[in-house]
Structures are given as structure tokens and as C-alpha cells.
Amino acid sequence: MNKVKAIVLRAAGINCDQETVEALELAGAQAARLHINSIIKDPSALDDAQILVFPGGFSYGDDVAAGKILANQVMHHLGDAVRGFIDAGKLVIGICNGFQVLVKTGILPGFSESDGSSSVTITYNDSAKFEDRWVYLEPAADNCVFITPGRRLYLPIAHGEGKVVTKTPESLDKLLEEGHAAFRYVDSAGGQGGFPVNPNGSMESIAALTDTTGRVLGLMPHPERFIRRTQHPFWTRMPENMEADGMTIFNNAVEYVSTNF
Template identity: 40%
Template sequence: MSKPKVLIITGYGVNCEAESTHAWKLAGAEPQQIHLNDLLDHPDQLENFQAMMFIGGFSYGDHMTSGHVFALRVKHHMQAQLQKFIDDGKLIMGICNGFQVMTKMGLLPGLDGNYFEPTVSLMQNDCGTFQNFWVNIRFEDASPCVFTKGLGTLPLPIRHGEGKIFTLDNELLEKIEAKGCVAARYVDADHRPTQEFPANPNGSLNAIAGLSDPTGRIFGMMPHPEAYLFPENHPNWDKQKLRGELPEQGLGLKLFQNAVNFITSQR
């Protein structure tokens, strides 16, 4: 059986293509990097892939808020092809700047099949500054998200200045919760959702770290699983080793393995 093919969009300030590509390879997929310009010139290329990824970085220098320009270019040049990609049951993943792009485009939370009308946004961290450290992320069992099934709580790094999920619409937030679209939350040492800094590095509403659409096939989050592919990526790996707690592989790889297993199961 051929390996699942995954599209990784590069260019214009995104910078996590190397580790993202390696993550999909380790998980058993066949990733291919395509520059945004090449994709927009030939959007029918999407038909060749079973999954796609919007990666981290600082697309277009985060001008006019993070991910905004990148999202507009994709939305206005290949909306029809992207809608078909979704309708065909394929997977979309966005990490950090990629998550920002997806919310600005409207792909998330994707309520009622509405994928191109933005309803939530990611805004500046409450602390007012860029943050770069490791946090605990609880992946919600109630979410239909195929990327996060069975993962429990994992430590992952964050690197962002605009990671706060925000909306003024309380009814929308309640609907997001009711539909199981909250796939990941920032939690404290006892694995409880928290608004307290630094466990919640940005003040995100309801401690939301990641969202899924109601189908579970479209997913984005601020923390970087592609930055935890090897046990030694963890800042305390040496102490874990002394305690006999060092995992065999980086725990972030599990999200990519879940995605590959899902694609394979659908064939």
C-alpha cells in the first residue's frame, strides 16, 4: 500500500518545513513541500494529496495580525479546490502560524459546514509579549479530532506572541464547546484547565490551545508537536533518563501517527 501523501505549504515567512516534513516521514507518510506561489498557480495539485499542513513561522511578517495575509491569499485564490479537499474527507492540520491562518480563513471551528467565514480569532497574548517555553496540553476525549485521539496530557513547546483564542460571542463559544470542537487545552500540573500564566501562556478563553471542526478532520493548535519528535527534544530529557521515564520517541509524533493511521484506515 502506498504511503499517504501530505502537502506542506512553504514560503513567505513560514519556517517549520524541515521538522514538519520529518514528522510526517517518521509517522509513515510521504510529505511534499510546495511553495505557496506554485500552489496558487496550480491549485488542482491538491487532488494529489490525502492531507495538508499549514506550518509555523511568521507568514508575511505577521503584518495586519498573524496569518491574515496568508489566509486571504489562499482563500481568494483556491477556495473552491480547498472546499473540495474538505468535502472529499481529507485532513488539514495547522500549527502555530498555521492555526492562525486557519482561523483567519474560517476553516476553524468550521461550525455548520461553514469553512470560509471567520468566527473566532487568535489575538495578542495577555502578557503582551512573545512567549517561548514548554506547557502541558490536555487533549480532550470528547473531541472527534482524529489527530488527538487517546493522547491524554502531553508536554509541548509554544513559541508565539498571538495565541489567545478570542470571541465576543458567548453563544458561539458555548456551541464550540457543545460540538466538541475544543481538541486541546492548557492545563496546570494537576491536568486541570487554567487561565493562569505561565501554564496558560496567552490567556486563551476556556484555556483553549487547539480546535477541531465537528468532523474531527480539520485541526489546529498553537503548541508545536513537530518540535518534539525525539526524546532529547524535551528540556528535561536527562532527568527523565535518570528516572527511567524517557520515552522511546518524542511524544509530539503521536499526533502525526494518529493522522496517518486514520488515512490508512479509510482506504
């Protein structure tokens, strides 16, 4: 069987690409870091890959708004290529800054307002400061291939702009009714709450979004930062054979590709 191939996007300011490559390789994929300029020059670089990752960091210094400049590059130079990638049944994941990029391109949630404007954005945390902490996530979507149903995750966050908001109440209803909310922030017992359970004030405690196919996922927490037991803040109390929660995201992606391609 040919190895699953993944591309981890690079650009100025992105700083989680190496960790993401390592997570994908631990899951059994062959991962390559490619600069966006090289993909713009030759979009066929995407043809042999089945997973495309927009990793975390601060692309282009988050000038203008978090992820906005990289999103503009993707929309104007790679829109057709990325849409073709998704239409071919392949997987796309955006982590933290990468989630911001997917939302600001309109790839997530995949629908807009009636006037064509964005229905969803990601903005400044309610705390008005950078939040760096661990959070619990409860699966909230049935069709997302990255998710293990019923498995609550414990992952770190690190962002100043992580609050998911909709333009209208109708857009929020659509997000929820059509299953776009992939994960919600919860406490250790699975209950929703205010800060710090919901670390940024996201509407309906939304921590991640997926599209209608379930093959595109954007999430604010960092699964690539918990891929080994020793990265858990209480790792000495954890079983030696535990599966790090972050690996479930990458393992599910690689397993899906292995089964369907």
C-alpha cells in the same frame, strides 16, 4: 499499500516547514514542501495528497495580523480547492501560524456569526509579549482523529498572538457544546489555571480547535518540535524508548489515512 502523501505549505516567512516534513516522514508519510504560489497556479497538486499542513512561522512577516495575508491568499485563490480537499475526507492541520491562518479563513471552527462575520479569532497574548515555553495539553474533543484520547501532551509554544477569543458568549458556548475545543492548556496534574499554565489567556484555556468532521485541527503548540526524546527539556531523565508527545499527532494522522484511503 501506497504511501500516505502529505503537502507542507511554504510561503515567505514560514520557518517550520522542514521540521514538519521530518515529523511526517518519521510517522511513515511521504511529505513534500510546496509553495503556495505553485498550488495557486495548479490546485490539482492537492489531488494526490491526503494530508495538508499549514506549518508554523511568521507568514509574510505577520503584517496586518498574524496569518492574515496567507489566509487571504487561501480564501481568494484556494478556497474551493481546500474545501474540496476536506470534503473528500482528507486531513488538514495548522500549527501556530498555520492555526491562525485556518481561523482567519473561517475553516476553523467552521461556523460564523449570524451576520457572516468571524465568530473566533486569535489575538495578542495577555502578557503582551512573545511566549516561548513548554505547556501541558489535555485532550478535550472526542471526534478529532489527530488526538489520542486521554493522553496528556507536553509541547513547546512560541508565539506572540495565541489567545483564542470568541466574538460573543454564544459563540463560546457553541465551541464548547459542539466539541470544537480540541486541546486545553492544563498543569502537570490536568488542572486549568492562569498564567503560565494558560500562556496566552485563551478563553476556557483553549489551545486547539477542530471542526465538526474532526479531520481539521489547528493548535498553537508545536508538535513538530518534540518528535525525538532528546528534544524534551529533561530528556536525560526520560526512558530511552519513550514516544515523543509531538509524534502522536502525526502518527494518528498517518494511521487514519492508511486505514481510510
